Amino acid sequence: MKKALVFGATGQVACALQRCAGDVVLEVRGRDEADFSDPAACAAWVAQTDADVVINAVAYTAVDKAEGDEAAALVVNATTPGAIAIAAAARGLPLVHISTDYVFDGAGDAPFGLDHPVAPLGAYGRSKLAGEVAVRAAGGVHAIFRTSWVVSPDGANFVKTMLRLGAERERLTIVADQIGGPTPADDIAVACFVAARQLLAGPSKSGTYHLSGGPDVSWADFAREIFRQAGLACEVVDIPSSAYPTPARRPLNSRLDNCATEAAFGLARPDWRFGLTEILKALGAKH
Template identity: 50%
Template sequence: MKVLVTGRDGQLARSLAERSAGLTDLDLVFAARPGCDLATKGSVAAAVRDTRPDLVISAAAYTAVDKAEQEPELAHRINAEAASELAEAAAAVGAPLIHVSTDYVFGGTGAAPMREDEPIAPLGVYGRTKAEGERRVREGQGDHLILRTAWVYSPFGANFVKTMLRLSRDREEIAVVADQVGSPTNALDLADVILALAERRHAGDRTGWGQTFHAAGSGRASWADFAAEIMRLGGSATRIRPIPTSDFPTPAQRPAWSVLDGGKLRDSFGLSLPDWRASLPAVVERLVSAETD
C-alpha cells in the first residue's frame, strides 16, 4: 500500500518514518518542500497526482500559534486552502485521507474531557484555520478520518520538552503557565495509531471512516505539571514556578481547557494513546542522551 505523507521534517512525519520501519505492507512516500510546498497553490495536488497513492496522511501544517497572528494569510493558505486541495486531489485518485487537526479548534471552556461532537470555538488564527481545514476536508473527501491531537512533543523538531530541557541547563527557576490544561501527546504514539488505522484500511476495514476522532495522550496536565515532570525525569534541579496566563502574555490566546476525550477512538477501533506520564520518560531519555553523546 503506497501512502503519501505531507511533510518530511516535522515531528509527526519523522515519527511516522521511524515507526513505519519494518512494516512491509505500507510504503510511505514523504512529500515536502521544495517539490511539495503547501504554501504554493496547486503544489500538493500535483504531488498526489504524481504519486497516485492508495492512502494520504495529512501530517504537515502551519503550527506556529503566535506567529499565525502576524501571518493569517499564510496560515490560512496552508491549514485551510492546502487541506482543501489535498482532500480534493485524494478523492480524484480514489485515495482515502487521514487528516490531523488540533485541540485549538475548541474555545477552552469546561472541566470535562472534550468530545468530538462538542461545539468548536477557536480563539486565534491557528485554531480558526485548522477548523476551516477540517470543514474543507469533510466537504472535499468523504472518505476521510480527521484526528484531533494536542500538545505534541517528540525527540524531533522544536517542542515544549526540548525547550524545557534547554532552559534547565542554565536556569535555577522557570516560570510556566499553570492555568492551561491539556493532553500532552507523544508524536510517536500518535504515529502508531495512524499506522494502525492505515493497516486496517489496507485490510479492507472501513470502520469509522468519514468521522472525526480525538487522538491524544491520556490523562491531563497543566503546562507547569508537564514541565515539572520533564525536570524530574531529566534529573534537573531547576524549579518550576507556576504562574497564571496573565503573567505570560502571548500574541495568540490559548484555550484554558483542551483535554481531549479519547473514548470514541477506543470504542471504534480499540486504540488509545498511553497516559502522558508513561509515554514521556522515553522521549526525555533520548533527548538527554543526545545531549551527552
C-alpha cells in the same frame, strides 16, 4: 497497506511517521517538492501517486505568528489540505489529517467530546478548523485526528525547551491554569498508520477523532515531570496565563475525550509519561 504518501518531512509528526513506518513504504514529500503555499502542486502529487493512502503531516503551527499572518496560515492549514483531500477522494485514497484542540474555546474543565461546538479563539484555530471543513467537504474517506501539546525528540517543543532552560536556571515560572494532554508524536504516527489500514478495510470509520496523551496535566506539572525524569534540579513556580501574555489566546482547557478513537480503532489513550521517557532516551537526556 503497502505504501503511504506522506506530506511533510522534517516536522515532529513527519519524523515520527518515518521512524514508526515499519514495513510500510513511505513516499515522503517535503517542502522542496510539495510547497503548501501551492495547493495545485500538492494535489498533483496525490493524482500521480501509487500509494494506498495519503497522510498529511504539514501544518502552519506558529500560533502567535498566525495572528498577523492569517492568510498564509489558511492556505497551509485549509486550502491546500482541501485540495489534497479532493485529489485523494477522486482516486479513492483514504486521507489521514492532523488537527488540533485549538478548534475549541477552552471553556470549562470537562474533556471536549466530538459533538462539542467548535469555537476557536484565534487565527491558528480558525485555520485548522477551516482545514477540517475542507477535508470533510471533499467527500472522500478520511480520518481527522485532533491532538494536543505534541512533543518528540524532533523539532521545537516544550520538552526540548524545558531541558534547555532547566539546565541553565535554578527556577522557572510556568503556566499552571492551562490543562491538557501532552501527546508524543510517535503515538500520533502509530495512530495514523492504524487508522489508514482500517479505513482501507472499513471506509465507514471515516470521520473526526480525538487523540491526546493522558493523564491530563498543567504545563507546570508537565515541566516538573520532565525535570524529574531528566534528573534536573529546577524549581517550578506556578503562574496564571495572565502573567505570561502572548499575541494569541491559548485555551485554558485542552482536555480531549478519546473514547471514540478507542472504540473505532482500538487505540487506547497513550500515556505521555512513558512517551516522555522514550523522548529523553532519544535525546540522551535521561539521568
